[in-house]
Amino acid sequence: MARGSLDAAQQKAYSLLEEMIAQGPQIVIESSTPTDEQGGATEITEKILESINQIGPMSQSRFSVIECSETTDALDLLLDAIQITKRSNESILVFVEGASSARSTLRILKAKNASLEILDLSQKHSQKSLATNGLRADLIIATPESIHRQLLPEQFSLYRIIQRISSLWIFDMVEFRGLLGSNLFHILKRFELAAKDLGRDISLVGVGIELGDADRFACELFDCGGDQLAKIYLPPDRPGSISIGFIDPNIEVDPSSALTIASKLARLGWQGNLKTAVITSSRLKAELISNFIIESSSNIPAEDLVLYRGGYLGELRVELEERLLVDRVKIAVATSALARDLTRFDLVVLVGFPGTIARFRRDFQRISKAGGMIVLVASADQLDRWITRNPHEIITRKNEGAAINPFNKSVCHHQLIAASSERSITASSYLRGENGIREVTDSLEQLVAQSTLIKTPLGYQYVGSRQPTRNYGLRGYISRKYRMITTTGEVLEEINEDQIPTSAFIGAVYRHRRARFRIVAIDDDNSFIFVEKTEDQIYTKALIESNYQFSKMRLLTSPSLGLWIGVADLFVTETHLGYETYSEAGALLGIQRNRLPSKELDTEAFFISFSDDATSDIETELLPGALHAMEHCAIGILPIVSICDRWDVGGVSFVASPGSANGLDLDEISGAVAIYDGYAGGVGISYATYEAQATLMASTLETLVNCPCTTGCPSCIVSPKCGNNNEPLSKRGALELTRLVADSLAGKRNLKGS
Structure with missing residues (x-):
């Protein structure tokens, strides 16, 4: 314009x-390509020919990655691929992150080619409708859940649909980071095994839209080597x-x-x-x-x-x-x-x-x-x-990279149960190479010990009677949803069960379509949350108590004497103790005590620990606040080094007492700071943080130094998600600790003076 x-x-x-x-x-x-007035606009026909030529490398490899900056560029390439697969009466399956993305993608594709036969699997279908529409679809759009819970469990009755699919496309890969991507790794495995039994070798195509290291991420997601991956780059075409x-x-x-x-x-x-x-x-x-x-x-x-x-x-x-x-x-x-x-x-x-x-x-x-x-x-x-x-x-700045951990114990267990309910499997038949063989084998043996699987001459097989995919959530929460209902019987919306302790507890004020509602009762048997409308100009905040225990330290390094950095397992227990009520202006009006059952999380953490020598220049009374403030600031900056939201991670800091360091078994530890994955088993964020530790700490130090406040504010050390009401905090102490770590990682400092 x-x-x-x-x-x-x-x-x-x-x-x-x-x-x-x-x-x-x-x-x-500025414009990425010349405009028409400048005499260099690319003709549509040339773009189509170029796209078709791009499909060449894909046909030579089972694994491809497309790097681009616009969704529409990749969709144009997809449409060209569909024209090719239609000639042999085949179809393409496209994974999108959610139902709204499915609807959006469907609208764009229909606008480009109204004659396309598209099956939207993100919507509910009867078995008969699915079988009929799937056999004539040029394209199937699906979420991971729809394949995990619908197509793969029913693959023997829907085998003709799977038999027609020539390739799986992932749109767009950054949305499949973390836990969802870790689960998608296994869903792709299960789909490949189903297709292989039908005589098909499925091609996998990843679309990376503004994703750093898209080829590396595609290799992790597809379980393939870099030499097996065809790389396609679509330059941006954004005039104006x-x-x-x-x-x-x-x-x-x-x-x-x-x-x-x-x-x-x-x-x-x-x-x-x-x-x-x-x-x-x-x-x-x-x-x-x-x-x-x-x-x-x-x-x-x-x-x-x-x-x-x-x-x-x-x-x-x-x-x-x-x-x-x-x-x-x-x-x-x-x-x-x-x-x-x-x-x-x-x-x-x-x-x-x-x-x-x-x-x-x-x-x-x-x-x-x-x-x-x-x-x-x-x-x-x-x-x-x-x-x-x-x-x-x-x-x-280079685009951030994404991380997954498909061998997370929780993910592995659930997905291997699902895979073994569909056919007998072994670690070697499930994976392409050696990566993950030990973890998958261990999980299979543990499931045998739990009497969930049995080991037969053909491999491991599920022996349960219940459908194992039904109640397993792919995104870090169980699939149970609660419906929010007014006293007049109107259904407002749905929320996930794990949101109740933080935002939908009894007494909470909840906003829906510009109106306020107070939660008055919860019916767990029927999954209902009852609310009544309120005109009170207030909001509520949950009070959460957390406890932490570390174990199994690894990747331990010491960039300077008195400083240890590594990754460890972490067990977190969180308990809802009640809530605070605030006026719209932010004044505390009262505290209500109301304890709920504890939530437990077994995950992984990136940690930095300090010896007594390292913290000797900080007054003893300031040390807890210094560690706490450093933790807050580092979490706030973390998204610049790893594709994650601050809500994807948690943090903990503590001062060690004699004989107790919350499981961090290090000599003379005076305190520690940790950032942990907010998902059971960890999804790779802690490892990505470990790899980017120097950049993270340098940026954290820059944030502390450049913030003009003297004692701390939301721009540096005050966190909106702190469970301890941002107490204690010491910006002065955080500056000293962060400078010590950043300088040590940059090779500028040794605590003994060298």
Whole structure:
């Protein structure tokens, strides 16, 4: 969208926006390819021919990775591949992260080729409907759950569908990091075994959209070597330019200022007839922003605004997605997890940085129209402030890489049970090479010892009577969902059971579509949460007590005397003790005690431990706060070195007492800081953190040094998810400890003075 083509209202709106961000840094991302006016636009026919030529390497290898910066580029290549497979009456199966992604992908593909026969497996189908539609589909779109729970368990009656599939495509790979990707590794294995029994060798194609080390990640996901992987690169084709501005609100004076500024920007866009998307990190913030927009401007019609977030029932979600396609909608307020379903907005307002450089490039540049504008309104956390001080990193920093751990004990156990219920397996028939043989063999033998499997001459076989895939969640929570119901019988939305201790406990205030509801009762037998509407201007925060025990230290290194860094197993116990009630202004109104059953997590952690000598310059009374503050700041910065959200990890810091170091069996330990995977068994984040320890600690130190506060604030050491109410904290002590670690890792410091 060239600025010269705008009407007067739009020109004025952009001018006002530029005035608002004039005090902060700005970036312009220029065109990636020449425009028509410059005489070099690529013709559509040439692009199609180029795409078809790209399929050549894929046909020579069973494993391929496509690196690109736009989803549509990879979809064009997929459409070309479909034209080839149709000639032999074959189909392609595409994995997407969730049902909303499935619907979005289906809409884009249908718009490009209305004659395509597409089966959306993310929706429920009867056995008869699935068998009929699957046999004529050119393309099958599926989530991991739909293959795990529906197609593979019924493979013997649906074998003709599997027999037609020539290749599996993963769109896009970064969404399959962590636990979901660890499970997908095994689902691909199970699908390959099913196809092999039918005489098919399935090809695997990974699509990496703005993903660092996409080829390495594809090799991990596909269980193949780099020499077996065909690599395809699609250069970006994004004409025009996108302006990026930064607003750093005065969070210290007004904690809600980021939300009010975002709502002001949305109103300004609406007045200037600019299609505007406001993206934030949480459901609650999305609810608050939409409230601010409507309440502060009575002349914005309700049909002009769509609030689009997770948790809504399927029918409502589909209705909102259809509304977003109508030009009448001028403002979309959405959570970042759903932002990939939005397209081509004149103005995109990000309330808080979206976590990673890769996510920013992939999602938010795609949302914006060429010639449009992105405004980042910094929130109070460490990463946002680091980005506003280092805006050039958006262009110059390499995309972060993703991590999985398919041999996580919990994942391995559940997936091997599922695989052995479908056919007899052995470690060597299950895996392609030696990687993971020991872990898979150990898991199989442990399952035999538990009488879950038996060992036969053909391999290991499941002996249970229940379908093993039904109640296993692929994303870190069990599949049980609770429905939230009002006192009048209206069903509001669904939430997962593991959200109850933190946000849906009895007494909690919960927001739904700009209204407040108080949770009054929970029916565990029927999976119902009963709520009643409230006008109270309050919010609630859960009180959680945590206990930690380390074991099995590994990768232990000592960059300087008195400092130990490594990875260890960690057992975490969390107990909901009650909740606090706050006014909208943030004043504590009261504390309610209400203990719930404890949750346990057996995972992995990256840790840094200090000896007495290392901490000798820090006053004894400041040490607990120094360790705690260093932990908070490092977690806040972690997404710049590993594709994860701060909610994917947890943290712990402690001062060791004589004879007790929470299981860290090291001599003369005075204290430690640890960052752990928030998923059972670990999903690779701790190992990725260990590999990037020098970068992480250097960036943590930079954040502490450059933050202008004296005693600590949300931009450096205060964490929104701290279970100890951010007590104790010592910024001065954290600076000393972090500098010690960062300098030691950079080779600048030895505690004994050399």
